[in-house]
Amino acid sequence: MTETHTANSITIVDPNEFEASFSERDRFALEVLVGLSESRKRLPSRFMYDDEGSRLFTRITEMDVYYPTECEIETLRRNVDRIVSTVGSEPFNLVEFGPGNGRKARILIEPLLEAGLEFDYVPIDIAREYIDEIVTAFRESYPTLSIKALVSDYFAGLKWLTGQSNRKNIGLFLGSNIGNFSHAEARIFLRNMWSSLNPDDTVIIGFDLKKDIEMLLLAYNDPGGITAEFNLNLLRRINREIGGHFDCAKFRHFGTYDVFSGGMESYLVSKEDQTVAIDGIGRSFSFKAWEPIHTEYSYKYLISDIEQLARDTGFVVKEHLFDSNDWFVDSIWTVHKDGNADGDASAC
Numbered sequence: 001m002t003e004t005h006t007a008n009s010i011t012i013v014d015p016n017e018f019e020a021s022f023s024e025r026d027r028f029a030l031e032v033l034v035g036l037s038e039s040r041k042r043l044p045s046r047f048m049y050d051d052e053g054s055r056l057f058t059r060i061t062e063m064d065v066y067y068p069t070e071c072e073i074e075t076l077r078r079n080v081d082r083i084v085s086t087v088g089s090e091p092f093n094l095v096e097f098g099p100g101n102g103r104k105a106r107i108l109i110e111p112l113l114e115a116g117l118e119f120d121y122v123p124i125d126i127a128r129e130y131i132d133e134i135v136t137a138f139r140e141s142y143p144t145l146s147i148k149a150l151v152s153d154y155f156a157g158l159k160w161l162t163g164q165s166n167r168k169n170i171g172l173f174l175g176s177n178i179g180n181f182s183h184a185e186a187r188i189f190l191r192n193m194w195s196s197l198n199p200d201d202t203v204i205i206g207f208d209l210k211k212d213i214e215m216l217l218l219a220y221n222d223p224g225g226i227t228a229e230f231n232l233n234l235l236r237r238i239n240r241e242i243g244g245h246f247d248c249a250k251f252r253h254f255g256t257y258d259v260f261s262g263g264m265e266s267y268l269v270s271k272e273d274q275t276v277a278i279d280g281i282g283r284s285f286s287f288k289a290w291e292p293i294h295t296e297y298s299y300k301y302l303i304s305d306i307e308q309l310a311r312d313t314g315f316v317v318k319e320h321l322f323d324s325n326d327w328f329v330d331s332i333w334t335v336h337k338d339g340n341a342d343g344d345a346s347a348c
């Protein structure tokens, strides 16, 4: 583990330094091999965000039909005073899981600095590039902000932090990131978060809400085809990085919604019978005409689902913050741990 102290109290901690031998490219190749070998083919959505994918995702967030990003920004802006008052006056860590470009954190950091509160901003991400970018940008925008950036798995980073600081933690898990987990994965994720935090720590979690079906379908099937390009970029990334021979014209994007589970589901569907070689993994994969590859779930929630999820994973809901249309919610929870160190044994 290395700690690098730089000017104006920025600390970069890299708890994963010794695990770097299994490269991101190897991991990608392995997951492509496993996912495309299954009878229900799938590719993990986390690989959508290479440089090209991140650029396309930014364009998605700028489209009128893709409402979640703007809704959450509005939610944070109109409720910023309530968030600042939740924090209290003691020194704390503002821990952000997956900060992206830091656009949302800025909405909170500015008033927190103005209120003269003492805190470290702790962005955690496995991708070094994101962390480097955010540290550089925030160092310039906020010279007085103390940043302790962690290049790490979320929970390894969080455990490291709570092991060396007794401060109260305010965790941010924004966007509709939680929606990209299945319901079972979301419970495991939140229970892991719970066990890595101290009693009375706070988390603020973004959830996209169940809403008009036409609106959902449009958000994930925009008429300009940017979402389709974003999804197809996964095949292009396989071509670029691991020697795939996908012809993107022979696949189409398809986004559909399961009203019961609340799952917005994205697929790439083969338009014809075809066999595609991937040189980097030494295998070919056959696709039947109209056979799908699943690429992403984006679950939408009811407020009652969110409250149940909080209870089941050991949290107490403090407040739900909404945008002006009630399309999105940032839900504020606190960690509940009683005398029993294992908490509620029925969770998960």
Ligand code: TRP
Binding pocket: 045, 060, 068, 176, 179, 180, 219, 220, 227, 230, 231, 266, 295, 296, 297, 298
């Ligand atoms: N994860 C984001 C979401 O659930 C990104 C996203 C938007 C997405 N549109 C998509 C992912 C289409 C896959 C396919 O909203």
